[in-house]
Amino acid sequence: LAGSVHCEIALDGYGRRVGGLRITYSDDVHAFGHVRVPVGVLSGGAGSTVLLVAGSHGDEYEGQAIALGLLHGLDTTSLSGTLIVLPALNAPAVAQARRTSPLDQVNMNRAFLGGAPDGPSAAIARWVQAMLPRCAAVIDLHSGGRTAVYADAALVTRVADEALWRAHVAAARAAALPVVQVLGASSASTSLNSAAAAQGVPMVAMELGGGARTDRSSLAHGRAATLRLLQHFGVLQASPPATHAVQHWVEVSGPEAAVVVKAEGVIEPLVDPGTPVARGEPVAILHHWREPERPPSELTAACDGLVLAIAARGNLKPGDHAALIASLLEEPLAHD
Numbered sequence: 001l002a003g004s005v006h007c008e009i010a011l012d013g014y015g016r017r018v019g020g021l022r023i024t025y026s027d028d029v030h031a032f033g034h035v036r037v038p039v040g041v042l043s044g045g046a047g048s049t050v051l052l053v054a055g056s057h058g059d060e061y062e063g064q065a066i067a068l069g070l071l072h073g074l075d076t077t078s079l080s081g082t083l084i085v086l087p088a089l090n091a092p093a094v095a096q097a098r099r100t101s102p103l104d105q106v107n108m109n110r111a112f113l114g115g116a117p118d119g120p121s122a123a124i125a126r127w128v129q130a131m132l133p134r135c136a137a138v139i140d141l142h143s144g145g146r147t148a149v150y151a152d153a154a155l156v157t158r159v160a161d162e163a164l165w166r167a168h169v170a171a172a173r174a175a176a177l178p179v180v181q182v183l184g185a186s187s188a189s190t191s192l193n194s195a196a197a198a199q200g201v202p203m204v205a206m207e208l209g210g211g212a213r214t215d216r217s218s219l220a221h222g223r224a225a226t227l228r229l230l231q232h233f234g235v236l237q238a239s240p241p242a243t244h245a246v247q248h249w250v251e252v253s254g255p256e257a258a259v260v261v262k263a264e265g266v267i268e269p270l271v272d273p274g275t276p277v278a279r280g281e282p283v284a285i286l287h288h289w290r291e292p293e294r295p296p297s298e299l300t301a302a303c304d305g306l307v308l309a310i311a312a313r314g315n316l317k318p319g320d321h322a323a324l325i326a327s328l329l330e331e332p333l334a335h336d
C-alpha cells in the first residue's frame with residue numbers, strides 16, 4: 001500500500017534543486033520499495049510560487065519535454081519567485097508510456113479530491129493538493145496522447161467565483177494559444193483543475209498536439225505559452241511576445257460534440273484540429289476493411305463549431321471518436 005511521501009529536496013530557498021518524491025509502495029515486485037516521482041524547484045528569491053505539472057498521463061510527451069527543458073534551461077536570475085516542476089507526475093505511467101498508472105490503474109487527472117482509492121496515484125494527488133495553498137497559480141501540460149491530436153489549446157475552468165473566473169480568462173489570454181477551451185459544469189470533479197479551483201488557485205491546463213509523439217510546432221507553442229504564463233503570474237521577468245491573440249474560445253457542450261464511429265474501419269480525416277466546421281459537414285471517411293463490399297461511410301459534424309481534436313489512431317473500433325467538435329463561444333469578459 002502507498003502512504004507517506006518524502007520529498008528529497010528542499011522546496012524553499014534560492015537556487016535550482018532537482019530530485020524526487022519517494023512514495024512508499026509495496027507489491028510483488030517492490031517489497032520495501034518506493035515510487036520516485038521527479039520534482040524540481042527553481043527560485044530567484046522572494047515572489048510568487050507557480051506549480052508546473054506534466055506527465056499526468058504517461059503517453060503525453062510534449063509537456064514532459066517542456067517541463068524538463070525549463071527545469072534545466074531557465075536561469076534562476078531571470079526569476080522573481082519560485083517555480084516548482086513536476087515533469088512526470090504519474091511516473092509509473094510515464095515509465096510505461098501509458099495513460100493510466102500500471103500500479104493502480106488510476107487516471108491521475110481523476111485522482112484529486114478523493115477521486116482514487118488508496119494507492120500510489122492517490123498519494124501523489126494528496127501531495128500536490130497539499131502544495132496548492134502556497135501556489136499563486138498552476139500550469140498543467142497535456143496532449144492528445146496515443147488516442148488523439150488536439151488543436152494547441154489553453155483550458156480554464158468556468159467557476160462561480162467572479163475573481164477566480166476573471167483570473168482564468170486573463171491567464172488564458174496571456175497564454176495566447178490559438179484556442180481556449182472553457183471547462184464547464186460537465187468537467188471532471190476530481191481533476192487537478194477542480195482541486196485548484198476548490199482552493200481558489202488560478203490554473204491553466206494545455207492540450208498540445210498528441211498522437212504519441214512530440215510535435216515540434218506544439219512543443220514551440222506550449223513552451224512559449226508556458227513562459228508567457230510564468231511572466232503573467234509574476235515568476236518570470238520576461239517572456240517571448242505573443243505572435244497571435246487567442247483565435248477561438250470554445251466549450252465541449254454535449255454528447256453531439258463527439259463524432260462517434262459505429263463500425264470498425266480505417267479512418268481518413270478530412271479536417272485538421274483547429275478548423276471551424278458547420279453542422280452536417282463531413283469531417284472523416286471510414287473505410288470498411290472488414291466488409292470490403294461496403295462503400296466508405298462519411299462521418300459528419302453533429303453541431304457547428306471548431307474541430308478540437310481528431311483521432312490519432314488509424315484503425316477505429318465502434319464507439320471510438322473520429323473527431324471532437326467544440327462549440328464556439330463569445331470571448332468572455334471581452335470588454336474589460
Ligand SMILES: [Zn+2]
Nearest residue numbers: 057060142143
Ligand atoms: Zn492528459
